[in-house]
Amino acid sequence: RQMSIAMENRKLFDDVMASRDELARANNALSESNQMLSALHAVAAAASQSMDTSRVLNRAVEKITEIFSFEATRIHLYDGQTRLITRRVSFEKKPERFTASNSFKSGDGIIGKVFESGERLIFEDVEADPLYRQFTRTSISSEFKNRFFAVFPIRSRLQILGTLTCVGRAPRKLTGSETQLLESLPHQLAVA
Numbered sequence: 280r281q282m283s284i285a286m287e288n289r290k291l292f293d294d295v296m297a298s299r300d301e302l303a304r305a306n307n308a309l310s311e312s313n314q315m316l317s318a319l320h321a322v323a324a325a326a327s328q329s330m331d332t333s334r335v336l337n338r339a340v341e342k343i344t345e346i347f348s349f350e351a352t353r354i355h356l357y358d359g360q361t362r363l364i365t366r367r368v369s370f371e372k373k374p375e376r377f378t379a380s381n382s383f384k385s386g387d388g389i390i391g392k393v394f395e396s397g398e399r400l401i402f403e404d405v406e407a408d409p410l411y412r413q414f415t416r417t418s419i420s421s422e423f424k425n426r427f428f429a430v431f432p433i434r435s436r437l438q439i440l441g442t443l444t445c446v447g448r449a450p451r452k453l454t455g456s457e458t459q460l461l462e463s464l465p466h467q468l469a470v471a
Contacts (some may be wrong), residue, residue: 311456314346321346335471336368343464344370347457349445350425354433354468355383355390356441364394364441389414390442393430397439399462401429404450427451433465440469 321342340352353369363382383391392414393400404426405411411428427447433440443465453461 311454314460317346332471333368336468337370339464339468339471340368340370343443343445343461344372347445347461348447349427350448351444351446353444353446354441355394355444356433357385357394357439364390367441389428389430390444393432393442394439397432397434399429399431401453401458403427403452407450424448429453429461431461431465433469435469443468 321339336354340354343349344352350373351369351371354367355364356367357363358365361382363384366381383394385391386395389400389411400410400414402408402411405415405428406426425446426449427445429445431443431445433443443461445461
């Protein structure tokens with residue numbers, strides 16, 4: 280009888296632990312969803328509160344940097360007069376760790392390639408990714424010991440307007456929901 284009680288207690292314990300783990304996974308998924316909704320709301324709110332594009336973009340990059348804990352977030356927009364993709368706004372936690380690489384030609388460097396192709400480029404670790412070395416024109420990220428580098432196109436219905444660049448100090452693998460969010464945010468920026 281004691282063995283039977285012990286086995287039943289063990290089964291109950293295992294069931295409680297499994298339920299706890301399932302609850303923790305559900306809680307993490309809910310937290311990620313809240314993060315996504317918060318970011319989308321922040322960008323949409325910034326867009327609706329002001330007609331000043333610079334103000335909207337500044338607020339958006341600040342919020343993106345904060346939510347994802349990036350070292351820097353930048354937005355480059357295409358300038359039809361100069362035919363360059365020019366840095367319009369940026370937010371860096373430590374500005375001294377970044378250079379003022381302001382303009383790119385379409386197809387030039389990673390930002391120019393994303394602008395030209397309309398396809399995102401994500402480098403989880405610039406030190407270990409040979410594609411990064413092939414595409415970069417300056418190697419600035421690795422020079423300043425930034426390891427994560429991602430660029431997303433800002434696209435309207437008819438054209439690509441620019442790029443959203445995210446930089447991190449440590450290597451990073453974005454989750455599926457983070458990637459989805461970072462692809463949704465440039466759409467909100469394009470609307471703005």
